[in-house]
Amino acid sequence: MNPFILASGSPRRKELLKQARYSFEIQTSTIEEKIEVGLSPANVVEQLAQQKAEDVWAGNQQAVVLGADTVVVFGNAILGKPSDATEARSMLRKLSGNVHHVYTGVAICSKKGITTFSEKTEVEFYPLSEEDIEMYIRSGESFDKAGAYGIQxxxxxxxxxxxxxxxxxxxLPLAKTMRALKDVGISPKV
Incomplete structure (x- = not known):
């Protein structure tokens, strides 16, 4: 069986794959992410996931490499990870009481080629008071997540x-990812 590598340092992706009973290594991509202008959010996350997976796969061509990327989209704006508490507050205020979309793109590189896909989920926030926003920022969860929040x-x-x-x-859209991994010979350890 080929080695399986997660091309992401995300603790959430690591936990999801462990929960699904995969055996894998982690090698984070070191590329500078580049986004083509004018792409849809689905294409953006697929492109970023592919860049990460290809970067790691270039040095591990006997392996199956999984890359992923997630963005939050509110209106026409892509909200990435906030750079500081001020930006996190701004993002949470925008999302407060509103509907937004979360896109996660996945890319799998293997000897069989490259598979990419994305999933979209609609999320609605409760209206948030300034106290709610400050409490969430104090939790520390805002700073390494797209849109300044994590659902977990x-x-x-x-x-x-x-x-x-x-x-x-x-x-990481787990069910669809598991099926795509099965197609390239990677199965959970059950």
Whole structure:
């Protein structure tokens, strides 16, 4: 069986793959992410996931390499990871009481080629008071997540409802990813 490598340092993706009983190594990509102008959010996350996976696969061509990327989209704006508390506050204020979309793109590189796909989930926030926003920022969860929040953990407090795949919001559409991995010979250890 070929080695399986996760091309991501995301603790959430690592946890999801462990939860699904995969055996894998982690090698984070060191490329500078580049986004083509004018792409749809789905194409953006697929392109970024592919860049990460190809970067790691270039040095591990006997392996199956999984890359992923997640963005939050509110209106026509892509919200990435906030650079500081001020930016996190701004993002959370925008999302407060509103509906937004979370896109996660996945790329799998193997000897069989490259498979890419993305999933989209609709998320609605409760209206947030300034106290709610400050409490969430103090939790520390805002700073390494697209849109300044994570649905798992304390961030569940923010979410009124969701339409779509919960795991897409966490950072890896698990069921679809598992099926794609099966197609390239990677199975859970059960």
């Amino acid at each position: 953990g304390f961030g569940a407090y923010l979410i009124k409802q969701m339409i779509g795949d919960y795991f897409t919001v966490v950072g």
